[in-house]
Amino acid sequence: MVLDNLSESLKSIMRKISGSSFIDKDTIKEVTKEIQRALLKADVNVKLVLKLTNTVQERALNEKPPAGMTAQDYIIRVIYEELLKILGTDSNFDLKPQTIMLVGLYGNGKTTTAGKLARLFMKKGLSTGLIAADVHRPGAFEQLQQISGDVNCGFYGEKGEKNALKIVRNGIKELADFKIKIIDTSGRDSLDQELIDEVHEIKEKINPDTVLFVIDATLGQQAGPQAKTLHDAVNIDGVIITKMDGTGKAGGALSAVADIQSPVYFIGTGEHMDDIQIFNPKKFLSRLLGMGDIDALMEVVKETNITEEEAEASLDKLMSGKFDLKDMYDVWEKFAKPGLLKKFFGALPLGKMPGGNKLDESQLDQADEKLRLYRVILDSMTFYELENPDVLNAKRIKRIAAGSGQGEKNVRQLLKEYNAMKKNMKSIKKNRNFKKMLKTQLKGGNFSLDDLESKML
Numbered sequence: 030m031v032l033d034n035l036s037e038s039l040k041s042i043m044r045k046i047s048g049s050s051f052i053d054k055d056t057i058k059e060v061t062k063e064i065q066r067a068l069l070k071a072d073v074n075v076k077l078v079l080k081l082t083n084t085v086q087e088r089a090l091n092e093k094p095p096a097g098m099t100a101q102d103y104i105i106r107v108i109y110e111e112l113l114k115i116l117g118t119d120s121n122f123d124l125k126p127q128t129i130m131l132v133g134l135y136g137n138g139k140t141t142t143a144g145k146l147a148r149l150f151m152k153k154g155l156s157t158g159l160i161a162a163d164v165h166r167p168g169a170f171e172q173l174q175q176i177s178g179d180v181n182c183g184f185y186g187e188k189g190e191k192n193a194l195k196i197v198r199n200g201i202k203e204l205a206d207f208k209i210k211i212i213d214t215s216g217r218d219s220l221d222q223e224l225i226d227e228v229h230e231i232k233e234k235i236n237p238d239t240v241l242f243v244i245d246a247t248l249g250q251q252a253g254p255q256a257k258t259l260h261d262a263v264n265i266d267g268v269i270i271t272k273m274d275g276t277g278k279a280g281g282a283l284s285a286v287a288d289i290q291s292p293v294y295f296i297g298t299g300e301h302m303d304d305i306q307i308f309n310p311k312k313f314l315s316r317l318l319g320m321g322d323i324d325a326l327m328e329v330v331k332e333t334n335i336t337e338e339e340a341e342a343s344l345d346k347l348m349s350g351k352f353d354l355k356d357m358y359d360v361w362e363k364f365a366k367p368g369l370l371k372k373f374f375g376a377l378p379l380g381k382m383p384g385g386n387k388l389d390e391s392q393l394d395q396a397d398e399k400l401r402l403y404r405v406i407l408d409s410m411t412f413y414e415l416e417n418p419d420v421l422n423a424k425r426i427k428r429i430a431a432g433s434g435q436g437e438k439n440v441r442q443l444l445k446e447y448n449a450m451k452k453n454m455k456s457i458k459k460n461r462n463f464k465k466m467l468k469t470q471l472k473g474g475n476f477s478l479d480d481l482e483s484k485m486l
Protein backbone atom coordinates (compact mmCIF):
# COMPACT_ATOMS: atom_id res chain seq x y z
CA MET A 30 0.00 0.00 0.00
CA VAL A 31 1.14 3.55 -0.66
CA LEU A 32 2.39 5.44 2.38
CA ASP A 33 3.69 2.29 4.05
CA ASN A 34 6.91 4.05 5.00
CA LEU A 35 5.06 7.07 6.34
CA SER A 36 2.82 4.75 8.29
CA GLU A 37 5.83 3.03 9.88
CA SER A 38 7.37 6.38 10.88
CA LEU A 39 4.12 7.72 12.28
CA LYS A 40 3.45 4.54 14.22
CA SER A 41 6.87 4.74 15.79
CA ILE A 42 6.26 8.40 16.72
CA MET A 43 2.91 7.45 18.28
CA ARG A 44 4.58 4.66 20.25
CA LYS A 45 7.21 7.07 21.44
CA ILE A 46 4.61 9.55 22.66
CA SER A 47 2.46 7.03 24.48
CA GLY A 48 5.53 5.38 25.98
CA SER A 49 7.04 8.57 27.37
CA SER A 50 6.61 9.06 31.09
CA PHE A 51 6.02 12.77 30.72
CA ILE A 52 5.63 15.38 28.03
CA ASP A 53 7.60 18.58 28.12
CA LYS A 54 8.56 21.25 25.60
CA ASP A 55 11.56 19.28 24.36
CA THR A 56 9.47 16.16 23.77
CA ILE A 57 6.91 18.16 21.80
CA LYS A 58 9.59 19.82 19.69
CA GLU A 59 11.30 16.51 19.03
CA VAL A 60 8.03 14.85 18.07
CA THR A 61 7.02 17.64 15.68
CA LYS A 62 10.45 17.49 14.04
CA GLU A 63 10.02 13.76 13.51
CA ILE A 64 6.55 14.24 12.02
CA GLN A 65 8.00 16.90 9.75
CA ARG A 66 10.71 14.56 8.49
CA ALA A 67 8.26 11.68 7.97
CA LEU A 68 5.78 13.79 5.99
CA LEU A 69 8.45 15.40 3.83
CA LYS A 70 9.85 11.98 3.01
CA ALA A 71 6.36 10.92 1.91
CA ASP A 72 6.32 13.81 -0.54
CA VAL A 73 3.82 15.95 1.35
CA ASN A 74 4.12 19.56 0.25
CA VAL A 75 6.62 21.57 2.33
CA LYS A 76 4.22 24.43 2.99
CA LEU A 77 1.55 22.05 4.19
CA VAL A 78 4.02 20.18 6.40
CA LEU A 79 5.22 23.38 8.05
CA LYS A 80 1.68 24.59 8.60
CA LEU A 81 0.67 21.27 10.10
CA THR A 82 3.67 20.86 12.38
CA ASN A 83 3.51 24.46 13.57
CA THR A 84 -0.14 23.98 14.50
CA VAL A 85 0.60 20.67 16.25
CA GLN A 86 3.43 22.28 18.19
CA GLU A 87 1.42 25.33 19.15
CA ARG A 88 -1.59 23.32 20.25
CA ALA A 89 0.49 20.77 22.15
CA LEU A 90 2.36 23.52 23.99
CA ASN A 91 -0.59 25.75 24.79
CA GLU A 92 -3.73 23.68 25.05
CA LYS A 93 -4.68 21.85 28.20
CA PRO A 94 -5.81 18.25 27.87
CA PRO A 95 -9.49 17.88 28.71
CA ALA A 96 -10.58 16.02 31.82
CA GLY A 97 -9.70 12.37 31.81
CA MET A 98 -7.07 12.58 29.10
CA THR A 99 -3.35 12.30 29.63
CA ALA A 100 -0.97 14.74 27.96
CA GLN A 101 0.30 11.82 25.86
CA ASP A 102 -3.16 10.91 24.57
CA TYR A 103 -3.92 14.54 23.96
CA ILE A 104 -0.89 15.08 21.75
CA ILE A 105 -1.82 11.98 19.79
CA ARG A 106 -5.29 13.43 19.40
CA VAL A 107 -3.89 16.79 18.23
CA ILE A 108 -1.69 15.04 15.64
CA TYR A 109 -4.66 12.97 14.53
CA GLU A 110 -6.91 16.01 14.19
CA GLU A 111 -4.37 18.01 12.23
CA LEU A 112 -3.55 15.13 9.89
CA LEU A 113 -7.24 14.59 9.36
CA LYS A 114 -7.52 18.15 8.11
CA ILE A 115 -5.22 17.17 5.24
CA LEU A 116 -7.33 14.14 4.39
CA GLY A 117 -10.60 15.99 4.69
CA THR A 118 -13.65 15.15 6.70
CA ASP A 119 -16.01 12.27 6.03
CA SER A 120 -18.31 13.15 3.21
CA ASN A 121 -20.25 10.44 1.50
CA PHE A 122 -20.73 10.49 -2.20
CA ASP A 123 -24.38 11.14 -2.94
CA LEU A 124 -25.73 8.05 -4.70
CA LYS A 125 -28.39 9.78 -6.73
CA PRO A 126 -29.13 9.84 -10.46
CA GLN A 127 -26.65 12.25 -12.01
CA THR A 128 -24.20 13.09 -14.76
CA ILE A 129 -20.59 12.77 -13.69
CA MET A 130 -17.67 14.25 -15.58
CA LEU A 131 -14.26 12.69 -14.97
CA VAL A 132 -11.20 14.91 -15.45
CA GLY A 133 -7.51 14.21 -15.00
CA LEU A 134 -4.21 13.78 -16.72
CA TYR A 135 -3.16 11.08 -19.15
CA GLY A 136 -2.57 7.69 -17.57
CA ASN A 137 -3.84 8.60 -14.13
CA GLY A 138 -6.57 5.98 -14.39
CA LYS A 139 -9.59 7.92 -15.62
CA THR A 140 -10.90 5.37 -18.12
CA THR A 141 -10.38 2.43 -15.76
CA THR A 142 -12.07 4.39 -12.97
CA ALA A 143 -15.10 5.09 -15.20
CA GLY A 144 -15.64 1.32 -15.45
CA LYS A 145 -15.04 0.78 -11.72
CA LEU A 146 -17.59 3.47 -10.88
CA ALA A 147 -20.12 1.96 -13.29
CA ARG A 148 -19.80 -1.41 -11.58
CA LEU A 149 -20.06 0.16 -8.12
CA PHE A 150 -23.17 2.20 -9.00
CA MET A 151 -24.85 -0.74 -10.69
CA LYS A 152 -24.25 -2.85 -7.57
CA LYS A 153 -26.19 -0.15 -5.74
CA GLY A 154 -29.02 -0.50 -8.23
CA LEU A 155 -28.24 2.53 -10.37
CA SER A 156 -28.08 1.82 -14.10
CA THR A 157 -24.99 3.46 -15.57
CA GLY A 158 -23.81 4.46 -19.03
CA LEU A 159 -20.31 5.59 -20.08
CA ILE A 160 -19.62 8.31 -22.66
CA ALA A 161 -16.31 8.17 -24.52
CA ALA A 162 -15.29 11.82 -24.81
CA ASP A 163 -11.53 11.26 -24.95
CA VAL A 164 -11.04 12.30 -28.56
CA HIS A 165 -7.25 12.57 -28.44
CA ARG A 166 -5.73 9.33 -27.19
CA PRO A 167 -5.71 6.62 -29.88
CA GLY A 168 -7.48 3.57 -28.50
CA ALA A 169 -9.40 5.46 -25.81
CA PHE A 170 -12.71 4.75 -27.56
CA GLU A 171 -11.98 1.01 -27.78
CA GLN A 172 -10.72 0.87 -24.20
CA LEU A 173 -13.93 2.37 -22.79
CA GLN A 174 -16.07 0.24 -25.07
CA GLN A 175 -14.26 -2.86 -23.88
CA ILE A 176 -14.63 -1.84 -20.23
CA SER A 177 -18.35 -1.16 -20.60
CA GLY A 178 -18.70 -4.64 -22.07
CA ASP A 179 -16.75 -6.10 -19.14
CA VAL A 180 -18.90 -4.45 -16.50
CA ASN A 181 -22.03 -4.76 -18.60
CA CYS A 182 -23.06 -1.12 -18.52
CA GLY A 183 -24.32 1.33 -21.17
CA PHE A 184 -21.89 2.92 -23.63
CA TYR A 185 -21.90 5.77 -26.11
CA GLY A 186 -19.07 6.88 -28.35
CA GLU A 187 -18.43 8.16 -31.88
CA LYS A 188 -15.28 6.63 -33.29
CA GLY A 189 -13.24 9.17 -35.25
CA GLU A 190 -15.27 12.19 -34.08
CA LYS A 191 -12.95 14.96 -32.82
CA ASN A 192 -15.54 17.24 -31.22
CA ALA A 193 -15.83 16.08 -27.61
CA LEU A 194 -18.72 18.41 -26.80
CA LYS A 195 -20.78 17.03 -29.66
CA ILE A 196 -20.18 13.43 -28.48
CA VAL A 197 -21.19 14.32 -24.93
CA ARG A 198 -24.39 16.07 -26.08
CA ASN A 199 -25.39 13.09 -28.21
CA GLY A 200 -24.34 10.65 -25.51
CA ILE A 201 -26.52 12.27 -22.87
CA LYS A 202 -29.50 12.04 -25.21
CA GLU A 203 -28.75 8.44 -26.18
CA LEU A 204 -28.21 7.33 -22.60
CA ALA A 205 -31.24 9.21 -21.23
CA ASP A 206 -32.64 6.05 -19.64
CA PHE A 207 -29.54 5.46 -17.54
CA LYS A 208 -29.66 6.85 -14.01
CA ILE A 209 -25.98 7.67 -14.03
CA LYS A 210 -23.96 8.93 -16.98
CA ILE A 211 -20.20 9.11 -16.71
CA ILE A 212 -18.25 11.26 -19.16
CA ASP A 213 -14.66 10.10 -19.73
CA THR A 214 -12.84 13.22 -20.92
CA SER A 215 -9.41 13.51 -22.54
CA GLY A 216 -6.16 13.62 -20.63
CA ARG A 217 -2.76 15.00 -21.65
CA ASP A 218 0.81 14.50 -20.58
CA SER A 219 0.70 17.93 -19.07
CA LEU A 220 -1.96 20.53 -18.69
CA ASP A 221 -2.01 22.41 -21.98
CA GLN A 222 -4.45 25.14 -22.78
CA GLU A 223 -6.26 23.02 -25.38
CA LEU A 224 -7.19 20.44 -22.76
CA ILE A 225 -8.24 23.11 -20.27
CA ASP A 226 -10.42 24.79 -22.91
CA GLU A 227 -11.99 21.47 -23.88
CA VAL A 228 -12.98 20.37 -20.36
CA HIS A 229 -14.03 23.93 -19.51
CA GLU A 230 -16.35 24.03 -22.51
CA ILE A 231 -17.94 20.65 -21.68
CA LYS A 232 -18.44 21.79 -18.10
CA GLU A 233 -20.02 25.10 -19.16
CA LYS A 234 -22.27 23.76 -21.90
CA ILE A 235 -23.29 20.42 -20.37
CA ASN A 236 -23.32 21.48 -16.73
CA PRO A 237 -22.72 18.01 -15.22
CA ASP A 238 -23.98 17.45 -11.66
CA THR A 239 -20.61 16.31 -10.39
CA VAL A 240 -17.04 16.85 -11.58
CA LEU A 241 -14.65 14.24 -10.25
CA PHE A 242 -10.90 14.65 -10.49
CA VAL A 243 -8.98 11.40 -11.01
CA ILE A 244 -5.43 11.59 -9.71
CA ASP A 245 -2.64 9.04 -9.47
CA ALA A 246 -1.50 8.60 -5.85
CA THR A 247 2.12 8.45 -6.87
CA LEU A 248 2.21 11.64 -8.87
CA GLY A 249 4.55 13.64 -6.63
CA GLN A 250 4.87 17.38 -6.42
CA GLN A 251 3.45 18.15 -9.87
CA ALA A 252 0.07 17.04 -8.52
CA GLY A 253 -0.40 20.43 -6.85
CA PRO A 254 -0.32 22.73 -9.91
CA GLN A 255 -2.37 20.20 -11.94
CA ALA A 256 -5.13 20.04 -9.41
CA LYS A 257 -5.18 23.81 -9.04
CA THR A 258 -5.37 24.50 -12.79
CA LEU A 259 -8.14 21.96 -13.33
CA HIS A 260 -10.01 23.20 -10.29
CA ASP A 261 -9.89 26.76 -11.63
CA ALA A 262 -11.19 25.54 -14.99
CA VAL A 263 -14.00 23.19 -13.97
CA ASN A 264 -14.52 23.53 -10.22
CA ILE A 265 -13.79 20.04 -8.93
CA ASP A 266 -16.49 18.60 -6.64
CA GLY A 267 -14.60 15.57 -5.47
CA VAL A 268 -11.52 13.44 -5.97
CA ILE A 269 -10.70 9.84 -6.76
CA ILE A 270 -7.15 8.84 -5.91
CA THR A 271 -6.02 5.87 -7.98
CA LYS A 272 -3.17 3.41 -7.54
CA MET A 273 -3.33 3.45 -3.77
CA ASP A 274 -2.20 -0.17 -3.98
CA GLY A 275 1.21 0.92 -5.28
CA THR A 276 4.33 1.46 -3.25
CA GLY A 277 4.66 5.17 -3.97
CA LYS A 278 4.51 8.02 -1.55
CA ALA A 279 1.08 9.60 -2.18
CA GLY A 280 2.01 12.73 -0.20
CA GLY A 281 2.03 14.85 -3.36
CA ALA A 282 -1.47 13.79 -4.40
CA LEU A 283 -2.80 14.22 -0.88
CA SER A 284 -1.27 17.70 -0.64
CA ALA A 285 -2.87 18.64 -3.96
CA VAL A 286 -6.25 17.47 -2.72
CA ALA A 287 -5.83 19.37 0.54
CA ASP A 288 -4.98 22.45 -1.46
CA ILE A 289 -8.18 22.44 -3.51
CA GLN A 290 -10.17 21.38 -0.45
CA SER A 291 -12.28 18.83 -2.26
CA PRO A 292 -13.37 15.62 -0.57
CA VAL A 293 -11.79 12.34 -1.62
CA TYR A 294 -14.77 10.10 -2.37
CA PHE A 295 -13.10 6.96 -3.69
CA ILE A 296 -9.71 5.32 -3.92
CA GLY A 297 -8.50 2.92 -6.58
CA THR A 298 -6.72 -0.10 -5.17
CA GLY A 299 -5.86 -2.20 -8.21
CA GLU A 300 -6.34 -2.76 -11.93
CA HIS A 301 -9.52 -4.83 -11.69
CA MET A 302 -13.00 -3.37 -12.00
CA ASP A 303 -13.79 -4.23 -8.38
CA ASP A 304 -10.69 -2.47 -7.05
CA ILE A 305 -12.37 0.68 -5.84
CA GLN A 306 -13.25 1.69 -2.29
CA ILE A 307 -15.25 4.42 -0.69
CA PHE A 308 -12.73 6.60 1.10
CA ASN A 309 -13.13 7.09 4.83
CA PRO A 310 -10.51 9.58 6.07
CA LYS A 311 -10.86 8.63 9.74
CA LYS A 312 -10.40 4.93 9.13
CA PHE A 313 -7.58 5.57 6.70
CA LEU A 314 -5.76 7.78 9.19
CA SER A 315 -6.31 5.42 12.10
CA ARG A 316 -4.71 2.67 10.03
CA LEU A 317 -1.87 4.96 9.00
CA LEU A 318 -1.15 5.82 12.62
CA GLY A 319 -1.61 2.26 13.79
CA MET A 320 -4.32 3.32 16.22
CA GLY A 321 -7.13 0.93 16.98
CA ASP A 322 -10.14 3.11 17.32
CA ILE A 323 -9.28 6.75 17.69
CA ASP A 324 -12.92 7.66 18.29
CA ALA A 325 -12.86 5.51 21.43
CA LEU A 326 -10.02 7.67 22.71
CA MET A 327 -12.19 10.74 22.24
CA GLU A 328 -14.99 9.04 24.15
CA VAL A 329 -12.84 8.86 27.29
CA VAL A 330 -12.88 12.61 27.43
CA LYS A 331 -16.64 12.81 27.28
CA GLU A 332 -17.03 10.14 29.95
CA THR A 333 -14.72 11.90 32.36
CA ASN A 334 -16.02 15.37 32.03
CA ILE A 335 -15.25 16.79 35.43
CA THR A 336 -15.78 20.49 35.80
CA GLU A 337 -13.22 22.75 37.41
CA GLU A 338 -15.62 23.40 40.28
CA GLU A 339 -16.09 19.70 40.92
CA ALA A 340 -12.34 19.11 40.88
CA GLU A 341 -11.81 22.04 43.24
CA ALA A 342 -14.54 20.96 45.68
CA SER A 343 -13.25 17.40 45.78
CA LEU A 344 -9.74 18.57 46.32
CA ASP A 345 -10.73 20.86 49.15
CA LYS A 346 -12.45 17.89 50.76
CA LEU A 347 -9.39 15.73 50.25
CA MET A 348 -7.16 18.25 51.89
CA SER A 349 -9.38 19.19 54.76
CA GLY A 350 -8.68 17.56 58.08
CA LYS A 351 -12.29 16.36 58.16
CA PHE A 352 -11.81 13.82 55.43
CA ASP A 353 -13.81 10.69 56.28
CA LEU A 354 -14.54 7.44 54.46
CA LYS A 355 -17.74 8.87 52.99
CA ASP A 356 -15.73 11.71 51.44
CA MET A 357 -13.23 9.19 50.15
CA TYR A 358 -16.10 7.24 48.64
CA ASP A 359 -17.51 10.37 46.98
CA VAL A 360 -14.16 11.34 45.56
CA TRP A 361 -13.60 7.87 44.21
CA GLU A 362 -17.07 7.77 42.78
CA LYS A 363 -16.37 10.98 40.90
CA PHE A 364 -12.93 10.08 39.66
CA ALA A 365 -13.41 6.39 39.17
CA LYS A 366 -13.40 6.76 35.43
CA PRO A 367 -11.27 4.57 33.17
CA GLY A 368 -7.66 5.16 34.00
CA LEU A 369 -8.26 8.37 35.89
CA LEU A 370 -7.89 6.86 39.31
CA LYS A 371 -4.62 5.28 38.35
CA LYS A 372 -3.40 8.58 36.99
CA PHE A 373 -4.50 10.34 40.12
CA PHE A 374 -2.85 8.00 42.58
CA GLY A 375 0.10 7.52 40.27
CA ALA A 376 1.00 11.17 40.45
CA LEU A 377 0.80 11.49 44.18
CA PRO A 378 4.36 11.57 45.50
CA LEU A 379 3.30 9.85 48.67
CA GLY A 380 6.74 8.39 49.24
CA LYS A 381 8.11 11.89 49.74
CA MET A 382 5.56 12.83 52.36
CA PRO A 383 6.09 12.59 56.08
CA GLY A 384 4.68 9.20 56.96
CA GLY A 385 4.27 8.58 53.26
CA ASN A 386 2.86 5.34 52.04
CA LYS A 387 3.85 5.11 48.41
CA LEU A 388 1.59 2.95 46.30
CA ASP A 389 3.69 0.61 44.26
CA GLU A 390 3.35 0.03 40.50
CA SER A 391 1.36 -3.17 40.73
CA GLN A 392 -1.08 -1.50 43.08
CA LEU A 393 -1.47 1.31 40.59
CA ASP A 394 -2.01 -1.14 37.76
CA GLN A 395 -4.89 -2.63 39.64
CA ALA A 396 -6.35 0.70 40.66
CA ASP A 397 -9.64 0.35 38.83
CA GLU A 398 -10.21 -3.20 40.03
CA LYS A 399 -9.28 -2.18 43.56
CA LEU A 400 -11.74 0.66 43.46
CA ARG A 401 -14.53 -1.71 42.56
CA LEU A 402 -13.56 -3.95 45.42
CA TYR A 403 -13.29 -1.04 47.89
CA ARG A 404 -16.70 0.20 46.86
CA VAL A 405 -18.21 -3.14 47.84
CA ILE A 406 -16.48 -2.88 51.20
CA LEU A 407 -17.63 0.70 51.75
CA ASP A 408 -21.17 -0.33 50.82
CA SER A 409 -21.08 -2.83 53.68
CA MET A 410 -20.32 -0.14 56.24
CA THR A 411 -22.97 1.75 58.14
CA PHE A 412 -23.41 5.45 57.60
CA TYR A 413 -22.08 6.01 61.10
CA GLU A 414 -18.92 4.04 60.29
CA LEU A 415 -18.33 5.92 57.07
CA GLU A 416 -18.49 9.23 58.91
CA ASN A 417 -16.53 8.01 61.90
CA PRO A 418 -13.84 5.62 60.63
CA ASP A 419 -12.14 5.64 64.05
CA VAL A 420 -14.85 3.34 65.43
CA LEU A 421 -13.81 0.57 63.07
CA ASN A 422 -12.52 -1.98 65.55
CA ALA A 423 -11.73 -5.66 64.98
CA LYS A 424 -15.33 -6.72 65.53
CA ARG A 425 -16.73 -4.24 63.01
CA ILE A 426 -14.00 -5.09 60.49
CA LYS A 427 -14.93 -8.77 60.80
CA ARG A 428 -18.60 -7.95 60.16
CA ILE A 429 -17.79 -5.73 57.14
CA ALA A 430 -15.48 -8.40 55.69
CA ALA A 431 -18.20 -11.00 55.98
CA GLY A 432 -20.89 -8.68 54.62
CA SER A 433 -18.85 -7.63 51.59
CA GLY A 434 -17.34 -11.05 51.02
CA GLN A 435 -13.94 -9.40 50.57
CA GLY A 436 -12.02 -10.74 53.55
CA GLU A 437 -10.56 -8.89 56.52
CA LYS A 438 -7.25 -8.35 54.77
CA ASN A 439 -8.84 -6.17 52.10
CA VAL A 440 -10.87 -4.21 54.63
CA ARG A 441 -7.73 -3.49 56.63
CA GLN A 442 -5.86 -2.55 53.47
CA LEU A 443 -8.57 -0.06 52.55
CA LEU A 444 -8.39 1.50 56.02
CA LYS A 445 -4.61 1.64 55.81
CA GLU A 446 -4.82 3.53 52.53
CA TYR A 447 -7.51 5.81 53.83
CA ASN A 448 -5.38 6.71 56.86
CA ALA A 449 -2.29 7.31 54.74
CA MET A 450 -4.27 9.45 52.32
CA LYS A 451 -5.82 11.49 55.11
CA LYS A 452 -2.45 12.04 56.79
CA ASN A 453 -0.73 13.04 53.57
CA MET A 454 -3.48 15.33 52.44
CA LYS A 455 -3.41 17.13 55.76
CA SER A 456 0.32 17.60 55.64
CA ILE A 457 0.29 19.14 52.17
CA LYS A 458 -2.84 21.21 52.40
CA LYS A 459 -0.89 24.42 52.80
CA ASN A 460 1.22 23.85 49.72
CA ARG A 461 -0.42 26.00 47.04
CA ASN A 462 1.71 24.78 44.16
CA PHE A 463 0.99 21.20 44.91
CA LYS A 464 -2.72 21.88 45.23
CA LYS A 465 -2.73 23.63 41.88
CA MET A 466 -0.97 20.75 40.19
CA LEU A 467 -3.21 18.19 41.82
CA LYS A 468 -6.18 20.03 40.44
CA THR A 469 -4.72 19.81 36.99
CA GLN A 470 -4.22 16.13 37.58
CA LEU A 471 -7.77 15.67 38.76
CA LYS A 472 -9.00 17.27 35.61
CA GLY A 473 -7.06 14.82 33.55
CA GLY A 474 -3.90 16.77 32.94
CA ASN A 475 -0.59 15.04 33.25
CA PHE A 476 2.78 15.99 34.59
CA SER A 477 5.88 14.20 35.70
CA LEU A 478 6.65 13.10 39.20
CA ASP A 479 9.98 14.89 39.00
CA ASP A 480 8.20 18.07 38.10
CA LEU A 481 5.80 17.63 40.94
CA GLU A 482 8.51 16.89 43.45
CA SER A 483 10.61 19.86 42.41
CA LYS A 484 7.60 22.11 42.96
CA MET A 485 7.20 20.71 46.45
CA LEU A 486 10.76 21.16 47.64
Ligand SMILES: Nc1nc2c(ncn2[C@@H]2O[C@H](COP(=O)(O)OP(=O)(O)OP(=O)(O)O)[C@@H](O)[C@H]2O)c(=O)[nH]1
Binds near residue numbers: 163166215271298
Ligand atom coordinates in the same frame (compact mmCIF):
# COMPACT_ATOMS: atom_id res chain seq x y z
N1 LIG B 1 -2.46 -0.64 -9.72
C1 LIG B 1 -3.43 0.15 -10.19
N2 LIG B 1 -3.48 0.47 -11.48
C2 LIG B 1 -4.46 1.28 -11.92
C3 LIG B 1 -5.44 1.81 -11.04
N3 LIG B 1 -6.27 2.59 -11.77
C4 LIG B 1 -5.82 2.53 -13.05
N4 LIG B 1 -4.74 1.74 -13.14
C5 LIG B 1 -3.92 1.43 -14.33
O1 LIG B 1 -3.34 2.62 -14.79
C6 LIG B 1 -3.16 2.57 -16.20
C7 LIG B 1 -3.77 3.81 -16.83
O2 LIG B 1 -5.14 3.80 -16.63
P1 LIG B 1 -6.16 4.43 -17.69
O3 LIG B 1 -7.51 4.23 -17.13
O4 LIG B 1 -5.90 3.93 -19.04
O5 LIG B 1 -5.72 5.93 -17.60
P2 LIG B 1 -6.47 7.24 -18.12
O6 LIG B 1 -6.34 8.26 -17.07
O7 LIG B 1 -7.82 6.90 -18.59
O8 LIG B 1 -5.60 7.69 -19.28
P3 LIG B 1 -6.11 8.60 -20.50
O9 LIG B 1 -7.43 8.05 -20.94
O10 LIG B 1 -5.07 8.40 -21.54
O11 LIG B 1 -6.20 9.96 -20.02
C8 LIG B 1 -3.85 1.28 -16.64
O12 LIG B 1 -2.88 0.30 -16.84
C9 LIG B 1 -4.75 0.91 -15.47
O13 LIG B 1 -4.95 -0.46 -15.37
C10 LIG B 1 -5.36 1.46 -9.64
O14 LIG B 1 -6.14 1.89 -8.79
N5 LIG B 1 -4.34 0.65 -9.28
